[in-house]
Amino acid sequence: MRDTELFQLALGLTSPWHVVSCEFDLDKRRLDVEIDFPRGSLFACPSCGREGCSAYDTERHEWRHLNFFQHEAYLAARVPRVNCGDCGVKTVEVPWARLGSGFTLLFEALIMMMAKAMPVKSIADIVKEHDTRLWRVLNHYVHESRQGADFSAVTEVGVDETSSKRGHNYVSLFVDMKSSQVLFATEGKDASTLERFKTDLEAHHGDSSNIQEVCCDMSPAFISGVEKHFPEAHLTFDKFHVLKILNEAVDEVRRQEQQSRPELKRTRYIWLKNPENLKENQATTLETLQVKKLN
Template identity: 50%
Template sequence: MNDLKPFLETILELADPWFIDEITFDQEQVRIDIYLDFRKGGTFSCPLCGTGGCKVHDSTMKSWRHMNLFQYKAYLHARLPRVDCPSHGIHTAKVPWAREGSGFTLLFEAFAMSLIRFMPVASAARILDEWDTRIWRIAHHYVDKAVEKQDLSHVTAVGVDETARKRGHNYISAFVDLERKGAVFVTEGKGKDVLQAFKSFLEGHGGSPDQVSDFTIDMSPAFITGIEEHFPEARITFDKLLVCKLMNEALDEVRRMEQIENRGLKKTRFIWLRNPENLTKAQKETLDSLTGSRANRKVARAESNQTGLAAGLLSQQPLGRLLPGQRVRVGQSQSPRSDNEVRENGQKA
């Protein structure tokens, strides 16, 4: 094992006064323990002011889990020196392989953070063979540090969406910088209060409500009210996918209402909702027959509105120029959903 000392000192990037004192290997426990020490008379820098040459006052033993060496868990152990600074007194010196207060080396934490970018913390903990609570502490440290350092002075366009974080009515709302394609703020809830929370967060990180010119949201009345109260100068754009989803639901609702009197509309749901370009020849003939029948005039009108709306949303031009009067026609399609949601919210779009 002693032959490995120079090699491990190199890969651990140890510098004077640190050196490897001992290496032990336990095959039954599947682990390697590396004991570090500092040479007698070695000095360190003050952790507060950086003054070098501070003498060691005393030391305490400390252990850190390192990245595995092949299939073996690796642990570092060292006497952690407390140094006597002329200006600040006695404080624990920093070590180059770990941050203060952590039970892991910096390389282990970096590997853990790379895993949780792509999987739940519980899954990463299983791979690392660690308690998930310990991995959560790593994540909280680096996420909180990154959030604290954010500069939001450049944010002008924001996307907002809510999602359930677990079963039941437990929601979080996420705010995304649409220009730089990254999340900037996440908070619990989905009411208008989340806009007030974002405003406070923005102001605390170099931004201002006046600089935000655009919000992209779903048709949440709470989001609309919150934006109007806290970002009065911002324009609101509705997510076109959600608008299409709402219109499709309204179209299907009209079809189900009309099929009570016209049984020929049964089992035709996907013919109405599918993109016309993706219909088979037989399905197109069926759709043409259904839309041409006076008995299906309500659902035919709703289908016409839905098709026109979809075409407008796919265009690069403003929807208002392409579909004048569309908001009124939506309200005339005999669907309570389209009347109450699409038309009313459309007037604000």
């Protein structure tokens, strides 16, 4: 089997597309696969699907493909434009890449898979591409996915902020509490984030009046935003934030009391830990303090 036939099968190409040449440059650590179509080939119009359109002209394109072992691989082809009687001149969509992308579909799938587990900058270092090009891929598929999102069944929402980078740069995340699906993300952590979420919710077939429950921390901004934009919803405070405040209060009382009760020194974690997680000596200390019934 010739190398062109091998790559033809490996790439899954069907008529009229076929591999015409393969060039491997060891010095550049690069494989180039040239794809073409026979003269007189007919294509379907990419807009209306009309069959039997002949090539109007062609333009050469190149796409980064999955590595050939440890070497970079590229596909190149003349991409035809067809003259459709109904739609005019349109560029044909090749089966191995989406229109306008410099990567094959398989390479983009790899990027999307890796993006679930690591920062885009790390992916860029691994695949040796500028991260700006990878962000374009991510933005395309995220936008495409969200266009078809349906939030009509959303009734319970959780919101929390997280730091997007060093410093006070925050992003607020909105999650469907039933499905654990991220619904929306936006910059900031003020009341306006709730307004932007409401707009996005309604743009995806959701209804703000259907939101029965909103879970958030005790941020006055979030509380204000919920009351203004989701007045029908019950407000629930995130238990982790409530426990954090409770633990801080317990620790503050301990600090105050240890001034007159020296036996309370170095007992902070004894009061904050779950009893079943205490070490033997910590459990003994706690029992001793409880017997004393400190007031």
